[in-house]
Amino acid sequence: MTGFFTLLNKELLRFWKVGLQTILAPIVSTLLYLLIFFHMLEAHAEVYPDVVYPVFLIPGLIMMAVIQNAFANSSSSLIQSKISGNIVFVLLSPLSYLEIFFAYILAAIVRGLLVGAGVYLTTLFFFDIPLQLPLWALLFVIMGSALLGALGVIAGIWAEKFDQLATFQNFIIMPLTFVSGVFYTIHSLPSIWQHVSHFNPFFYMIDGFRYGFFGVSDMSPYFSLVVVATCLIGISVLTIQMLKVGYKLRH
Amino acid sequence: MVLAIEVKQVCKHFGTVCALADVDLEVQTGEFFALLGPNGAGKTTLISIIAGLSQASSGSVKVMGHDVITQYQDARRILGVVPQELVFDPFFTVREALVIQSGYYGISNNDLWIDEVIHHLGLADQANTNMRALSGGMKRRVLVAQALVHKPPVIILDEPTAGVDVELRQTLWDFIKQLNQYGHTIVLTTHYLDEAEALCNRVAMLKQGKIIALDSMQNLVGNAVGHSIRLKLSPDLLPSDLKEILVRYHEGFHILKIDNYAQIESVLATLRKKSIQVLDMQILQLDLEEVFVNKMRSSGIEPK
Numbered sequence: 001m002t003g004f005f006t007l008l009n010k011e012l013l014r015f016w017k018v019g020l021q022t023i024l025a026p027i028v029s030t031l032l033y034l035l036i037f038f039h040m041l042e043a044h045a046e047v048y049p050d051v052v053y054p055v056f057l058i059p060g061l062i063m064m065a066v067i068q069n070a071f072a073n074s075s076s077s078l079i080q081s082k083i084s085g086n087i088v089f090v091l092l093s094p095l096s097y098l099e100i101f102f103a104y105i106l107a108a109i110v111r112g113l114l115v116g117a118g119v120y121l122t123t124l125f126f127f128d129i130p131l132q133l134p135l136w137a138l139l140f141v142i143m144g145s146a147l148l149g150a151l152g153v154i155a156g157i158w159a160e161k162f163d164q165l166a167t168f169q170n171f172i173i174m175p176l177t178f179v180s181g182v183f184y185t186i187h188s189l190p191s192i193w194q195h196v197s198h199f200n201p202f203f204y205m206i207d208g209f210r211y212g213f214f215g216v217s218d219m220s221p222y223f224s225l226v227v228v229a230t231c232l233i234g235i236s237v238l239t240i241q242m243l244k245v246g247y248k249l250r251h
Numbered sequence: 252m253v254l255a256i257e258v259k260q261v262c263k264h265f266g267t268v269c270a271l272a273d274v275d276l277e278v279q280t281g282e283f284f285a286l287l288g289p290n291g292a293g294k295t296t297l298i299s300i301i302a303g304l305s306q307a308s309s310g311s312v313k314v315m316g317h318d319v320i321t322q323y324q325d326a327r328r329i330l331g332v333v334p335q336e337l338v339f340d341p342f343f344t345v346r347e348a349l350v351i352q353s354g355y356y357g358i359s360n361n362d363l364w365i366d367e368v369i370h371h372l373g374l375a376d377q378a379n380t381n382m383r384a385l386s387g388g389m390k391r392r393v394l395v396a397q398a399l400v401h402k403p404p405v406i407i408l409d410e411p412t413a414g415v416d417v418e419l420r421q422t423l424w425d426f427i428k429q430l431n432q433y434g435h436t437i438v439l440t441t442h443y444l445d446e447a448e449a450l451c452n453r454v455a456m457l458k459q460g461k462i463i464a465l466d467s468m469q470n471l472v473g474n475a476v477g478h479s480i481r482l483k484l485s486p487d488l489l490p491s492d493l494k495e496i497l498v499r500y501h502e503g504f505h506i507l508k509i510d511n512y513a514q515i516e517s518v519l520a521t522l523r524k525k526s527i528q529v530l531d532m533q534i535l536q537l538d539l540e541e542v543f544v545n546k547m548r549s550s551g552i553e554p555k
Contacts, residue, residue, distance in 0.1 A: 002357040002359050003354060003355050003357050005354070006351055006354025007354075007355065009351075010351050010354075084338060084339075084340075085334075085336050085338035086338045086340045088338060089338075089340070089355065091304055092302055092330070092334075093327060093352075093355035093356060094323070094355070096324060246306065250303065250304055250306055251299075251304075251305050
């Protein structure tokens with residue numbers, strides 16, 4: 001297990017050493033989103049009974065920050081190692097593909113949780129945010145960051161250049177995040193877009209996470225749990241398989 | 252005794268390009284083995300396959316009896332590889348990089364050995380310096396240190412002295428020689444043939460993905476038939492009768508291969524007949540470089 005913990009520790013140190021950019025910066029930009037939307041949309045009043053818009057918005061924004069940072073962590077670590085060539089230190093070592101997988105995923109989860117916790121704790125100073133079912137919220141935030149961490153590993157392995165990684169981020173991760181109900185409840189959408197949203201796994205992550213706060217959600221939290229868990233397992237199996245055969249890593 | 256490295260019928264294709272063709276190679280434990288060949292001969296590809304950085308299209312490779320695919324963890328624990336590319340992790344200092352590398356191999360308390368490696372490679376003053384701040388030569392030393400953190404029984408060095416100053420070459424080889432005396436198997440590729448000749452006891456020469464010579468250093472140099480003479484001529488023209496014993500032309504000297512000293516007389520007679528004057532003449536033992544050039548040429552390509 002020493003090998004696994006070393007790689008995990010290295011991955012944690014990697015972002016911790018540049019924490020200003022990897023933790024503080026995303027917290028600040030998330031709070032800016034909140035500030036802007038709060039001032040623009042305050043008048044829209046209640047989304048759920050007893051839930052005013054900014055409070056509704058906060059869990060969505062937290063999850064969005066978690067998603068983006070979990071993805072950024074594993075994908076940028078891998079692409080940097082690949083481009084600078086220092087990935088060989090891991091590839092030459094006897095670390096198994098499972099150890100590599102779990103180290104990268106756990107580091108992504110930790111970074112996602114740190115950023116998410118930072119946003120949550122800061123907003124507590126300004127708003128009264130209920131956290132009715134914290135275990136549900138924790139479950140969704142962990143599964144969501146694990147899923148994005150795994151997607152980050154896939155993107156990091158697949159991309160050969162930084163712009164290919166940016167493509168993955170801008171055309172897959174960002175759109176799926178923005179149309180997932182971060183900023184609205186899907187019941188406010190025209191019905192066609194409600195149906196489309198049901199095919200977006202990110203929607204279930206955010207909806208399930210929000211359930212943890214308010215005890216109400218667009219979908220049944222159990223259904224969301226099944227969808228997110230299924231996606232997590234599927235993507236994890238794919239990632240592990242890529243690492244096992246050495247796709248784009250061991251030519 | 253179990254072989255340190257056993258390469259069996261290994262082929263490697265990149266698309267339609269064949270980088271290695273049916274390579275067979277056995278390295279005994281405790282050997283100091285050189286892998287020579289021009290750029291693009293397949294040396295690094297072969298090393299990558301042994302190290303698990305690349306996968307053979309067909310054939311098998313074993314390190315100390317462990318298959319590099321099916322028993323990859325055992326095989327990699329035994330190997331220490333110094334990659335050719337100057338790579339480093341910019342987030343860490345020299346010591347941090349070595350502690351992390353030890354951890355990958357499952358070693359958590361490695362300070363004593365890390366100190367020793369740092370000392371032997373002349374890295375003591377840089378131990379707490381960030382990798383980014385090091386010169387190229389120093390980064391190279393760290394790469395060697397990283398390959399040695401787990402005291403690997405089999406050490407592979409892919410052109411470890413490329414672009415490195417004389418001082419490091421000396422410290423590096425002293426350390427590697429010492430490791431070899433302690434029983435570590437050493438495989439190296441180098442462009443400095445004098446290094447291979449001074450250090451190694453067996454050589455394989457690779458050309459266009461094929462092994463064209465595999466022998467002990469002694470045999471290879473010995474079989475290459477004794478001696479060579481270096482001649483500076485005026486006019487600087489070699490008579491056509493002598494062309495067939497010409498090894499190469501280098502810095503104004505014609506280097507000719509001779510089987511025995513008596514042959515010198517016939518060479519000189521031929522030159523006299525053509526009224527060519529000898530300005531300078533040296534008689535040399537044929538060294539590895541000449542053997543190398545000969546082998547490469549007789550197999551149809553010029554070495555780089």
